[in-house]
Amino acid sequence: MTPVARPSDAPTDGPVPARAWWRDAVFYQVYPRSFADSDGDGVGDLAGIRSHLWYLELLGVDALWLNPVMRSPMADHGYDVSDPRDIDPLFGDIAAFDALVGEAHARGIRVVMDLVPNHVSSEHPWFHEALASPPGSAERNRFHFRDGRGPGGDEPPNNWPSIFGGPAWTRVTEPDGTPGQWYLHVFASQQPDLNWAEPDVGEDLEKTLRFWLHDRHVDGFRIDVAHGMAKPADLADHDGWEENELLGHAASDPRFDNPEVHAIHRAIREVLDEYPHAVTIGEIWVSDHERFSAYLRPDELHLGFEFHLTLAGWDANEIKEAIDKGFAAVAGTPASPTWTLSNHDVDREVSRYGGGARGLARARAMILLELALPGAAFVYNGAELGLPNVDLPDEVLQDPVWERSGRTDRGRDGCRVPLPWEGTAPPFGFTGASQSWLPQPENWAALTVEAQLADTGSTLSLYRRAIELRHERPEISGDDIGWYGSPPGCLAFRRTGGVTCVLNAGTEPVVLPPGTVLLSSTPIAGRHLPPDSAAWLV
Numbered sequence: 001m002t003p004v005a006r007p008s009d010a011p012t013d014g015p016v017p018a019r020a021w022w023r024d025a026v027f028y029q030v031y032p033r034s035f036a037d038s039d040g041d042g043v044g045d046l047a048g049i050r051s052h053l054w055y056l057e058l059l060g061v062d063a064l065w066l067n068p069v070m071r072s073p074m075a076d077h078g079y080d081v082s083d084p085r086d087i088d089p090l091f092g093d094i095a096a097f098d099a100l101v102g103e104a105h106a107r108g109i110r111v112v113m114d115l116v117p118n119h120v121s122s123e124h125p126w127f128h129e130a131l132a133s134p135p136g137s138a139e140r141n142r143f144h145f146r147d148g149r150g151p152g153g154d155e156p157p158n159n160w161p162s163i164f165g166g167p168a169w170t171r172v173t174e175p176d177g178t179p180g181q182w183y184l185h186v187f188a189s190q191q192p193d194l195n196w197a198e199p200d201v202g203e204d205l206e207k208t209l210r211f212w213l214h215d216r217h218v219d220g221f222r223i224d225v226a227h228g229m230a231k232p233a234d235l236a237d238h239d240g241w242e243e244n245e246l247l248g249h250a251a252s253d254p255r256f257d258n259p260e261v262h263a264i265h266r267a268i269r270e271v272l273d274e275y276p277h278a279v280t281i282g283e284i285w286v287s288d289h290e291r292f293s294a295y296l297r298p299d300e301l302h303l304g305f306e307f308h309l310t311l312a313g314w315d316a317n318e319i320k321e322a323i324d325k326g327f328a329a330v331a332g333t334p335a336s337p338t339w340t341l342s343n344h345d346v347d348r349e350v351s352r353y354g355g356g357a358r359g360l361a362r363a364r365a366m367i368l369l370e371l372a373l374p375g376a377a378f379v380y381n382g383a384e385l386g387l388p389n390v391d392l393p394d395e396v397l398q399d400p401v402w403e404r405s406g407r408t409d410r411g412r413d414g415c416r417v418p419l420p421w422e423g424t425a426p427p428f429g430f431t432g433a434s435q436s437w438l439p440q441p442e443n444w445a446a447l448t449v450e451a452q453l454a455d456t457g458s459t460l461s462l463y464r465r466a467i468e469l470r471h472e473r474p475e476i477s478g479d480d481i482g483w484y485g486s487p488p489g490c491l492a493f494r495r496t497g498g499v500t501c502v503l504n505a506g507t508e509p510v511v512l513p514p515g516t517v518l519l520s521s522t523p524i525a526g527r528h529l530p531p532d533s534a535a536w537l538v
């Protein structure tokens, strides 16, 4: 591999600092469909993000993670990629992307792309070639094609389910019109899984990595289903499919976490090491921390999403345990921990913690907890506005999960409703169109960016202040925490730098430990921390 020089216009140019920027960065996840629409088609786009970079600068985040904006038929809203080295016209074009990256860098904000190596779109040229080629051909071998079982090959090749519901196999029609082989898709049928045993697949991914890193100056990748890619060669049946969720599947699940996946990460890292300012963050739904930490060996991923905190309920013991697991998952690796309260695949935290004013109070407490912890913090767009999940009517649902589950699982649209920017009625400045791609609730006027910027007690103001203090205060530093004893229902830890974070998940006010309150999620009178709140003390 030929080493490639880094272009000189990125803020990441220059000598590599001893401490990588991502170790304790605040990442802001932009779901591009839902952030801001510039061209009035009701769907967010790159120019929309660019014209709102002022907002991200104001929020004080260090980096953006963009959900997929590559060419895609949008069966899974961009996670079905038909050209990994181009921008989908829905979002703009390469020039719009370059302009966004250039302006983000000028504002000191890094840009991380989504990379989807486990599967492509069924509209990718490779899949068309596979369909036009005979069984056993090199073209088919880029995917997992198999003959069916039973009379006439009518039954799928194995008993694996798709994560999105239904079988993980779809039968194709051969070029001569006869019913033919089946192909594997762990997600939707429009997302055929790639066969990573085929060298073409890795070579093409290398081109993609270099395209975005070298030609487009991005600062790294969030890697989709990073524990997926490798499949067992025999694709055998599996007993026990009780847990069929990406968020919760058994350690023995043959679709994920096969040992061969680590060689793929090492190959990716070899390329990344030529771009030492760029980060990789794997989406790794692996619960066991020893197996998780294997992905973070010095020659694999830089960071991994650890989801125990995302899955923890409003319960001090669960939260404490999740934090301990977050640290255990990186023990013995060069990686820092990562913390995520929500993303585009899970219900928003305000709703998860009970909804309404109480859910909001708890979500506000949790962001103080997240931002006090050592490591990289991820904020999903809209969390900083305290947006709840939205109950959408059946007829507007778009997530493939809804149809694939036989309309039993409503899917993830409820956490993807476009952001309210200003005004008093939908579409709240999100788009010039009369309607956004998913409808916003009528009652979001008090949640707009405009309204919250004007209110020092708003959730947006709390996020801004917390991120600002995290950058400024020497007490909010250090790689470790120590737990304090705390009353039942509460937790308290002290970070090496000196800040103490106290959270009250109980039902009674509790007395604060010694120290001055630096910030609290609810107003504090006297020395008592009310229920459903958190505070930082120095």
Ligand code: GLC
Pocket: 076, 079, 080, 116, 187, 224, 225, 246, 283, 344, 345
């Ligand atoms: C990841 C993404 C999710 C997507 C799936 C398939 O889990 O976060 O949104 O549907 O992969 O690509």
Ligand code: MG
Pocket: 037, 038, 039, 040, 041, 042, 043, 044, 045, 090
């Ligand atoms: Mg648009």
